[in-house]
Amino acid sequence: xxxxxxxxxxxxxAGLAAAISAYDMGETDIIILERESKLGGILNQCIHNxxxxxxxNEELTGPEYAQRFIDEVNKRNIKYLLDTTVINITNxxxxxxxxxxxLYNIEAKAIILSCGxxxxxxxxxxxxxxxxxxxxxxxxxxxxxxxxxYMPGKEVVILGSGDIxxxxxxxxxxxxxxxxxxxxxxxxSSGLNRNIVQCLxxxxxxxxxxxxxxxxxxxxxxxxxxIAEVDExxxxxxxxxxxIKCDTLLLSVGLLPENELARGADVNxxxxxxxxxxxxxxxxxxxxxxxxxxxxxxHDLVDYVCEEAKEAGIKAYEYINNKxxxxxxxxxxxxxxxxxxxxxxxxxKNNDNIPLTLKLRVGNVYKKVKLEVKCDDEIIYSRLRxxxxxxxxxxxxxxxDQVLKLRNANTIKVYLRSIEE
Amino acid sequence: MYDCIIIGSGIIGSSIxxxxxxxxxNFLVLEKENDVSCGTTKANSGIVHAGFDAKVGxxxxxxxxxxxxxxxxLASELEFPYKKNGAFVLSFDDDKTPLExxxxxxxxxxxxxxxxxxxxxxxxxxxxxSKEVKYALYAKDSGIVSPYEMCxxxxxxxxxxxxxxxxxxxxxxxxxxKDHLKVLCKDGTHYESKVVINAxxxxxxxxxxxxxxxxxKIVPRKGEYCxxxxxYSYITSTTLFQLPTKMGKGILVAPTTHxxxxxxxxxLDIIDKSDTDTTYEGLNEVWxxxxxxxxxxxxxxxxxxxxxxxxxxxxxxFTIGFSSDVKGLYNLIGIESPGLASSPAIAEYAAKExxxxxxxxxxxxxxxxxxxxxxxxxxxxxDLSLLIKENKDYGHIICRCExxxxxxxxxxxxxxxxxxxxDGIKRRVRAGMGRCQMGFCTPKILExxxxxxxxxxENITKKGNGSxxxxxxxxx
Ligand SMILES: Cc1cc2nc3c(=O)[nH]c(=O)nc-3n(C[C@H](O)[C@H](O)[C@H](O)COP(=O)(O)OP(=O)(O)OC[C@H]3O[C@@H](n4cnc5c(N)ncnc54)[C@H](O)[C@@H]3O)c2cc1C
Ligand SMILES: Cc1cc2nc3c(=O)[nH]c(=O)nc-3n(C[C@H](O)[C@H](O)[C@H](O)COP(=O)(O)OP(=O)(O)OC[C@H]3O[C@@H](n4cnc5c(N)ncnc54)[C@H](O)[C@@H]3O)c2cc1C
Numbered sequence: 098x099x100x101x102x103x104x105x106x107x108x109x110x111a112g113l114a115a116a117i118s119a120y121d122m123g124e125t126d127i128i129i130l131e132r133e134s135k136l137g138g139i140l141n142q143c144i145h146n147x148x149x150x151x152x153x154n155e156e157l158t159g160p161e162y163a164q165r166f167i168d169e170v171n172k173r174n175i176k177y178l179l180d181t182t183v184i185n186i187t188n189x190x191x192x193x194x195x196x197x198x199x200l201y202n203i204e205a206k207a208i209i210l211s212c213g214x215x216x217x218x219x220x221x222x223x224x225x226x227x228x229x230x231x232x233x234x235x236x237x238x239x240x241x242x243x244x245x246x247y248m249p250g251k252e253v254v255i256l257g258s259g260d261i262x263x264x265x266x267x268x269x270x271x272x273x274x275x276x277x278x279x280x281x282x283x284x285x286s287s288g289l290n291r292n293i294v295q296c297l298x299x300x301x302x303x304x305x306x307x308x309x310x311x312x313x314x315x316x317x318x319x320x321x322x323x324i325a326e327v328d329e330x331x332x333x334x335x336x337x338x339x340x341i342k343c344d345t346l347l348l349s350v351g352l353l354p355e356n357e358l359a360r361g362a363d364v365n366x367x368x369x370x371x372x373x374x375x376x377x378x379x380x381x382x383x384x385x386x387x388x389x390x391x392x393x394x395x396h397d398l399v400d401y402v403c404e405e406a407k408e409a410g411i412k413a414y415e416y417i418n419n420k421x422x423x424x425x426x427x428x429x430x431x432x433x434x435x436x437x438x439x440x441x442x443x444x445x446k447n448n449d450n451i452p453l454t455l456k457l458r459v460g461n462v463y464k465k466v467k468l469e470v471k472c473d474d475e476i477i478y479s480r481l482r483x484x485x486x487x488x489x490x491x492x493x494x495x496x497x498d499q500v501l502k503l504r505n506a507n508t509i510k511v512y513l514r515s516i517e518e
Numbered sequence: 519m520y521d522c523i524i525i526g527s528g529i530i531g532s533s534i535x536x537x538x539x540x541x542x543x544n545f546l547v548l549e550k551e552n553d554v555s556c557g558t559t560k561a562n563s564g565i566v567h568a569g570f571d572a573k574v575g576x577x578x579x580x581x582x583x584x585x586x587x588x589x590x591x592l593a594s595e596l597e598f599p600y601k602k603n604g605a606f607v608l609s610f611d612d613d614k615t616p617l618e619x620x621x622x623x624x625x626x627x628x629x630x631x632x633x634x635x636x637x638x639x640x641x642x643x644x645x646x647x648s649k650e651v652k653y654a655l656y657a658k659d660s661g662i663v664s665p666y667e668m669c670x671x672x673x674x675x676x677x678x679x680x681x682x683x684x685x686x687x688x689x690x691x692x693x694x695x696k697d698h699l700k701v702l703c704k705d706g707t708h709y710e711s712k713v714v715i716n717a718x719x720x721x722x723x724x725x726x727x728x729x730x731x732x733x734x735k736i737v738p739r740k741g742e743y744c745x746x747x748x749x750y751s752y753i754t755s756t757t758l759f760q761l762p763t764k765m766g767k768g769i770l771v772a773p774t775t776h777x778x779x780x781x782x783x784x785x786l787d788i789i790d791k792s793d794t795d796t797t798y799e800g801l802n803e804v805w806x807x808x809x810x811x812x813x814x815x816x817x818x819x820x821x822x823x824x825x826x827x828x829x830x831x832x833x834x835x836f837t838i839g840f841s842s843d844v845k846g847l848y849n850l851i852g853i854e855s856p857g858l859a860s861s862p863a864i865a866e867y868a869a870k871e872x873x874x875x876x877x878x879x880x881x882x883x884x885x886x887x888x889x890x891x892x893x894x895x896x897x898x899x900x901d902l903s904l905l906i907k908e909n910k911d912y913g914h915i916i917c918r919c920e921x922x923x924x925x926x927x928x929x930x931x932x933x934x935x936x937x938x939x940x941d942g943i944k945r946r947v948r949a950g951m952g953r954c955q956m957g958f959c960t961p962k963i964l965e966x967x968x969x970x971x972x973x974x975x976e977n978i979t980k981k982g983n984g985s986x987x988x989x990x991x992x993x994x
């Protein structure tokens with residue numbers, strides 16, 4: 098059995114950033130396992146501009162952004178295996194991986210899971226209708242167009258206003274397709290505002306809020322979809338039915354962290370994020386197994402993914418080098434009043450006061466609210482937000498004195514407070 | 519001139535083809551779709567009913583009870599997924615009489631291992647069953663099968679034993695020609711045969727009616743399903759039926775042989791026999807009724823929906839045998855549930871009748887065994903290492919959700935009858951059947967299909983008949 102100090106599963110931006118930071122801390126026995134034939138993860142198919150504004154202060158395409166990290170990995174001679182799929186991980190950190198050159202059994206001191214996420218399929222949103230060809234997730238369409246050079250269709254309706262759907266609306270137009278409408282179930286978009294402006298408004302593509310697809314027609318290839326408005330309970334109002342002719346339906350209805358491996362290793366998963374439940378070292382309930390990037394929770398920006406991953410790399414290094422990072426009890430953060438989840442979910446009880454960032458998402462669009470953190474009876478953090486939305490992750494940067502209070506609290510609550518109160 | 523032409527490669531047509539290949543003769547299967555198992559056989563509950571439900575004295579009862587007992591041997595010979603998992607018929611009523619009637623009917627039909635147990639005993643075995651359940655009939659011999667994998671296995675084995683299969687051959691007419699029959703296809707081709715077996719499922723009435731004066735009528739009845747992620751396999755490992763009430767037949771919650779949870783079917787009489795669209799109302803009805811059985815059923819766990827069409831005959835029983843007015847026509851009409859469970863017995867019976875009629879002699883070279891495609895996900899380390907050394911394609915994982923390798927996919931295409939489209943791959947090796955439903959592997963599978971079949975990517979389909987996936991190249 099092969100042995101390594103740190104095994105990183107997934108060579109997307111998260112895996113690469115984690116590897117680099119662990120290496121820079123002093124860990125040299127690292128191996129990245131990546132199932133595709135290239136490092137870079139999902140960025141390889143995101144050929145549009147807009148990456149890296151936060152990290153590099155310039156606008157890069159996805160592959161360019163990934164390349165910066167790949168170059169850093171290569172500079173450090175960090176080992177990686179491509180075309181190698183991890184198929185199983187145990188709770189004592191044995192890893193089984195497959196490639197065309199055989200089966201690998203690897204024993205690790207620490208594992209960082211950075212396997213990214215996948216798109217929710219049609220079935221997950223229960224759309225009735227035909228099972229014809231022409232129904233794709235937006236990411237699949239993106240791959241077909243950007244990597245393989247094929248058009249999935251000519252007349253397109255997009256369900257869901259997630260970022261990938263928005264970006265694909267513009268992409269399909271560039272390639273000569275007609276995009277008839279983007280249909281969104283909620284009264285707001287889960288995508289970034291800048292994508293709505295740049296990808297829809299600039300091309301006069303209608304975005305229909307509070308609508309959904311209730312039927313798909315066509316025996317062999319999609320011929321039309323039937324849409325309807327929904328009521329407050331999200332049930333379609335059948336009297337508002339209308340049919341839109343199209344040969345393609347793209348679905349951009351959310352992403353799900355890819356946690357089969359974690360589950361197999363007995364990692365506790367959050368029912369909300371579908372990622373692991375981690376403490377502020379990004380460590381899961383299984384000692385030495387860490388998560389970061391989209392496998393932990395879906396991020397809006399790759400810059401945030403890399404920031405988080407960097408942290409995971411550092412913590413994995415500390416764990417490997419016996420810095421006792423797990424000998425403390427932990428306090429679970431309680432999310433209330435509009436806050437859906439935080440990452441981390443658990444705060445370690447000790448006297449560390451290094452600044453810490455809490456990331457969270459809200460469950461609806463709220464205007465004029467305060468984002469607050471309450472430790473026992475004291476509000477230690479309060480920030481006014483003119484508007485918060487599920488599509489944009491909120492980051493709460495806590496300063497040393499706030500961190501100290503957080504770490505010593507018996508109950509921690511994170512919630513929204515409407516300021517009219 | 520063929521000895522026998524079989525129209526339709528559902529479980530009935532394919533099973534008869536295999537049984538016939540135990541005799542010497544010239545056999546051909548003609549199927550209108552691109553693959554075997556594209557009709558009702560691909561979309562049903564997959565239950566190997568024990569046989570307590572069928573009316574005493576009917577062909578349904580006779581073939582079901584006999585057929586169910588043949589599964590174990592067949593599944594081990596042909597290596598398709600089958601499991602005896604037991605079934606409960608749940609009653610929400612304090613009155614045990616309807617269950618007792620069912621038990622007695624079962625015993626009269628010759629079903630063993632039936633008993634009535636209390637709701638609490640049910641919940642001891644399946645804790646997720648509703649507290650409202652008072653009693654249940656327990657049928658220990660009820661089983662589950664993967665119907666399309668069974669049909670594929672049987673067809674492969676029939677092909678090994680020299681049965682020919684031709685696809686995209688829709689029969690539009692049957693004519694008598696002197697002492698034999700002539701079948702005419704939509705594409706203009708025709709074939710001649712001494713015996714024609716009408717195993718065309720929901721269309722079996724129409725085919726018969728084209729040539730026979732004894733008319734049949736099939737009322738197509740749609741059944742819709744939801745399928746849950748494997749993550750929820752804990753919900754039940756026993757098949758959970760509801761006792762039929764005045765409100766209707768009730769719906770089932772059952773495991774599949776691959777540990778997904780299947781919920782359905784609804785029942786709606788329809789007009790268009792090819793209408794397998796799921797409907798908003800149908801899916802909602804299925805879900806609402808399923809909650810009666812398992813109140814905690816998670817809607818977020820659904821990964822796909824589908825529907826199948828029952829070939830309901832107004833005679834309410836199977837029609838199996840030679841036509842009494844058309845020489846050489848052998849009919850299988852109204853093979854609705856328990857058609858799948860009955861299929862081994864039906865096939866054995868029909869093949870024997872036809873062989874006697876044609877005076878066929880035994881095929882001494884019949885090969886009974888077929889081996890399944892090797893699945894990487896089920897192999898131990900040693901075998902897997904060896905396999906990858908032999909053929910590196912088995913080390914290249916294409917479908918991440920179900921862990922399916924390139925080697926498996928290529929093998930699915932190379933077998934006979936092999937996969938020719940995405941759905942064919944899906945049914946043979948499960949690539950794309952997992953929780954992302956082909957989101958990630960579609961582009962890769964398209965490429966493998968195109969290489970293996972020597973077709974342009976633009977000509978690869980989801981399920982034949984113009985269901986293309988790509989609409990040309992992007993602008994250069
Ligand atoms: C379509 C799309 C468009 C986007 N657009 C933007 C944008 O415009 N701007 C922006 O800032 N961000 C954007 N993002 C977000 C950003 O790209 C992602 O947040 C980021 O790529 C996530 O990084 P990751 O490393 O967590 O996951 P990924 O990039 O998905 O990487 C995960 C890697 O793990 C590998 N892997 C998974 N499982 C295994 C296994 N079992 N064995 C081996 N390897 C495995 C995968 O092959 C993959 O390479 C977009 C994301 C998507 C999906
Ligand atoms: C909702 C539902 C649930 C069910 N559940 C169960 C169950 O749990 N257990 C059980 O035992 N049974 C069950 N059944 C019944 C079982 O599925 C059927 O009895 C069985 O699949 C019938 O097989 P078949 O071969 O007769 O029909 P099919 O599978 O429909 O095969 C007929 C074939 O003939 C082809 N064909 C038709 N017309 C022509 C033509 N003109 N030319 C060429 N080819 C043609 C079709 O394409 C098709 O491939 C269920 C059925 C339904 C609909």
